Amino acid sequence: MPANVRKFLAQTSVFLRIGTALLGAGALTFVAFTIIFASVLFFQPRGMSLPATVQPIAPAGPQDTILVVAAHPDDEFLGVAGYVAASIKNGAQAYVIVVTNGEASLIADAITKRSLLFPPSFFVKEGNRRPMESLAALSWIGVPKDQVYFLGYPTRELKNLLLRNWSASTPFRSPYTKQSAPPFDMVFDPDARYTGENAVADIRELIERIRPTILLTQGKEDENDDHRAVYYFTQKAMADAGRESGFPSATSTREYFFLIHFRQYSFPGVARFSYELVPPVDFEKNNAQWYSFSLTRELFDLKKQGVAEYKSQLVNPYLKLLLNSFVKRNELLYTEESQ
Numbered sequence: 001m002p003a004n005v006r007k008f009l010a011q012t013s014v015f016l017r018i019g020t021a022l023l024g025a026g027a028l029t030f031v032a033f034t035i036i037f038a039s040v041l042f043f044q045p046r047g048m049s050l051p052a053t054v055q056p057i058a059p060a061g062p063q064d065t066i067l068v069v070a071a072h073p074d075d076e077f078l079g080v081a082g083y084v085a086a087s088i089k090n091g092a093q094a095y096v097i098v099v100t101n102g103e104a105s106l107i108a109d110a111i112t113k114r115s116l117l118f119p120p121s122f123f124v125k126e127g128n129r130r131p132m133e134s135l136a137a138l139s140w141i142g143v144p145k146d147q148v149y150f151l152g153y154p155t156r157e158l159k160n161l162l163l164r165n166w167s168a169s170t171p172f173r174s175p176y177t178k179q180s181a182p183p184f185d186m187v188f189d190p191d192a193r194y195t196g197e198n199a200v201a202d203i204r205e206l207i208e209r210i211r212p213t214i215l216l217t218q219g220k221e222d223e224n225d226d227h228r229a230v231y232y233f234t235q236k237a238m239a240d241a242g243r244e245s246g247f248p249s250a251t252s253t254r255e256y257f258f259l260i261h262f263r264q265y266s267f268p269g270v271a272r273f274s275y276e277l278v279p280p281v282d283f284e285k286n287n288a289q290w291y292s293f294s295l296t297r298e299l300f301d302l303k304k305q306g307v308a309e310y311k312s313q314l315v316n317p318y319l320k321l322l323l324n325s326f327v328k329r330n331e332l333l334y335t336e337e338s339q
């Protein structure tokens, strides 16, 4: 064999060995990451239990009217379905406001840019379908359909209403439906132009009608912009409520917040009665007072059945994990100041 051919073969075998080693290392890294990822998604670490500072909370009673204000059709159920179910069984009234119809959530983050290629009719259809899923889920826990309000404000765009299109002179135009007012079948105020003022006015009007003794809404620490915007709309609506109607807002309504998106807060992503939701260790607001509502096995099963109604969300593998991650033996609420 000529020397240059031998040299070539020797070099090739070195490259092959290096290549094999790299491939092996790559495969090992992949396996390691898969194991770590799977444990975050599916296994609750042992010894992960509620800190002593978390107080138990009892369901509301016959003297109470609960109002849940949520951003998208599913937040209301993931966050507080067990608490609301137990309170209704206990004689409380319950109402739900969902600020958007969820028309642009299905495709979510993965294809945000491409989503503009879908025709507006696609999003209108989504915005008509998702509220039906919420109604079906809420009927499992006894919330009557006529006590659930969808406001139809633009999904994924509430921040614009809050920060840029606040006043009525500049309504926001949805990049999804291409509309500046809700184009959906079943909304509280179909003529409401997309402005922050109108969103607050709708919520305020409902607060004045419903007169909640307990208000449950999304926390301002949530990592989702729509969720945070709903917090601010609701705070403003509560502050405005009652000026004309005599509703004594801030003083007599107990207000609690719930989290949906906060790092890996709710994971593992499987519905399991032995799993417990615990407050995130790195929660920004250190003086929050946390409350845990314990679900009975029966309430857990009801919540699981209800979550199965959100079929449009469950087809997305990530959302399936997220939705199931809220089906645990407890739900967490917090107030903004330690008591």
Ligand SMILES: [Zn+2]
Pocket (backbone or CB within 6 Å): 071, 072, 075, 224, 227, 260
């Ligand atoms: Zn949401």
